[in-house]
Amino acid sequence: MRIRTLLLLSYFVVILLSITLVGTVSFYISYKTMAEKIESASMQVIRQIENNMDNDFHSKRNLMLAPYTDSEYIDGINRYEDMSDQEKFQFRQNIGDLYLKSFNVTPIRDFIRFQIYYSNGELLSSSDARKPWTPSQVRNSEWFRATVAKDGEVFFSGLIVTDEKDTSEVASYSSSIMIRDFSNPDRFIIMRTEYRASLFHSIGLNDNLSENSQIVFLDEDNRLIYESGDHPSSLSESDMLGRVIGKEGKFWTHIGGQEMLVSYTRSGYSNWKAVIITPRVEIFGALDNIKTTVIFTALIAFVITFLISMMFGQRITKPILNLFKSVNRIKRGDFSVRVEVDRNDEIGLIGKNFNAMQDELQTLIETKYLNQIKLQEVELAMLYSQINPHFLYNTLDSIRSMSDYYKVPEISVMAQSLADMFRYNTKNRDEIVTLQEELVQIDAYIQIQSIRFEDKIVYHQMIEEDLYGTPLLKMTLQPLVENAVFHGIERKRGKGNITISAQREQDRIKLTIKDDGVGISERRLNEIREKLKPPMQQAEMNFSAQENGIGITNVYSRYVIRFGDRFNFFIDSKKGVGTEITLIFPPFDV
Structure with missing residues (x-):
């Protein structure tokens, strides 16, 4: 089927559905609204007739x-x-x-x-x-x-x-x-x-009834008392008299072959019933005209649609061919959904080329992603063989100062701890270590920092006994503890606590590093959370040790690369209260 023919049929279907839907809904709403208003007005008129009749009867009494x-x-x-x-x-x-x-x-x-x-x-x-x-x-x-x-x-x-x-x-x-x-x-x-019946005649004239409406009065036994109009309404042939019961009401019925609205009310004074009978044609005559107008409008719309489709069908087809050529020039765009090709016209050609472009883009993305991972591994290998210059300089400076001026045993402790840290980073090249090995590294680090800050740091461990052998990625704890020291405890007045806890949650491991330092402002915390994205979603994969160290982003990215959606990372902090970082991950496949 040619696109031009398809467009023509589409126009017809859309316009047909639109006009039918709009016309039907409009007619229905108008019908319901008019029916409710007419029924309400009819009840008001019949109540007024009842009131007039009761007043007259009361005067005669x-x-x-x-x-x-x-x-x-x-x-x-x-x-x-x-x-x-x-x-x-x-x-x-x-x-x-x-x-x-x-x-x-x-x-x-x-x-x-x-x-x-x-x-x-x-x-x-x-x-x-x-x-x-x-x-x-x-x-x-x-x-x-x-x-x-x-x-x-x-x-x-x-x-x-x-x-x-x-x-x-x-x-x-x-x-x-x-x-x-x-x-x-x-x-x-x-x-x-x-x-005489003069009272009923005058009531009919004074209540602005429509030309073909009738007033009927029934006694308390529903026997006919009076019926207005020159022609009888065939009441004896209808079921109307049997339905006029109760204090008041309204219903639709057929009288003399016509559909009528019957509204009635019963006088509490005489027990007579006043009834108004209004033909449906007088109520909804205007709606019938609207319906006819909608039908003619639909026919005219169909004719106009046919002419427009014939005139502009070819013009619509040509831009589609141009679009096909344009798609070939934008193959380097980022698209993630393949087009289902099940046709051989111009749109089918566009779909085939679009899918080819998608395949090429996918290859490029995967290649770039793998390169980023390799680059990250190289950066990590380099980081394993070196220590943060800032930390190294401060430690050596502390050793020199204490050696020159104090000559205290702490020099030996700091030197040994620093040697242990060098040995851990330079000799152990495995990417996966145990929690016990990471904690030994942290013990050495805390000893050095405790001497530097004169026992300002109070270090706690809350580790379940069976979790010391749990596999971790190397350098998981040290970057996070370092952040706690330099950004939390060092800026705090008085002592500060750092707690490392590990526990099992069902089939996963929950690792928490918590400090009661100065905390992080809400704005800065939002910035940090914004940077915590999977590597595929990061604008740049920056693992430079000199710029950012192997901090929060590095730890997060390495675990996401390994576990994907099975890894959860949370960072919570409040200014003046402290910071808590939580890692939840499944067991390693080793």
Whole structure:
């Protein structure tokens, strides 16, 4: 496959995935955000509708309680069965006038009529000449029994079923309440009022509902009271009525073949439920437009991609060929990963040459690294045959001074110790020695320094008995102890302690050189730690005895070369407290 064709396909795949991913995520987030906002707004509207309905119902309830304003009416209710016909007529006339005045003084736009019934079902008064029900029909009616059961609270009921021959106006809903003397509960009247649907019409107009949204009111038994709109919503064919339960809620359902959002709340005053039904198309119509726009945008992007790929494919291929030529000129760069070559086009050629360059670089690196190791071995061989000039000069100077002025036995001790150190460095050419041999060398060194500094140095050994024969690299301890003396104890006022300890940790040896000298500053300690790198990572392999001696870097590098990652080296110090150097390494293979 040519690179040009591959680029063309890559462009298509990338753009397809990008547009699909962005479009899907954007659409999903927009959908969820809009759905949450619409559902929240719908619940706020339905709560406001419930509040408006409750306020209206509460006002109508207050009008129905008019007899309680005058004890004469309550007394009349208690004595009604014992009254004469004339007294009964007068009582009916008075209580009817009371309610007529109440409903006329405060006009109610949706009021139709009222009826007042006695506890035996007898009609006491009515606001119009509608054909009355018989006392038996009244007592056996559902609304009458429910009103009595409410025991003084208002009972709201739905559509009133009347005789088909009755030509009077049919009410949309009614309310009824039992009025009585609480001390005489068996004698009471039922005040019943009937209303048109004007209240529900006005609620729908005042709450800014969308054009195709519907308001539905259900009674406490989920029977339909009112449904807005010119066309029915096929509620009887849906499962909506059975799902409208509880105090409030919202859900999606299908009504009349359309997906609808149903939000509802139940009035704590009347137990009626107010329901808003909103078509999905009105909620997400804008999102559908966005989806269409994204699809058209994707098609346009595909066309543009095809044209760009055809125009610039060749130009992209040519730089790749130039890159192949450039790679051949930078073979001396430092690369560590080989290219997997599994193709024969231009990129495959670059990969083959890149790998050839890697092989050449690897050879050069290995050669240079081996040369550095050999150079280090030569330096060490030279160091084994000589003593630090600074140390030698100071020791000889001390011997001369003591010989001239003091003539004390210490001269013999220093001379013998110095001879032992010469003998250890010049005669023993083996690279690996035992811990015991290194400690003998340190004993001689400490004796010399103790005489020089007048017993300022206190030397301790904490060696496990079975570790004296442990193999070490020659000149492991002396450089570290020398650093402790010159950089730690010599600069300290008063005596100083140097402790060498060795112990076994599982299958490895832990060797520690510790002093309580002046310590190392944090800045200098960081510099020393920064120099402690494996030889491959060091910019220069400097083992000059004159410049750095065979100090910390030398000891660290020799052990890293031999053990690699199995060797651990730690240096810790605190200004004014002292320094501790720890070497942890596995047993030597000897």
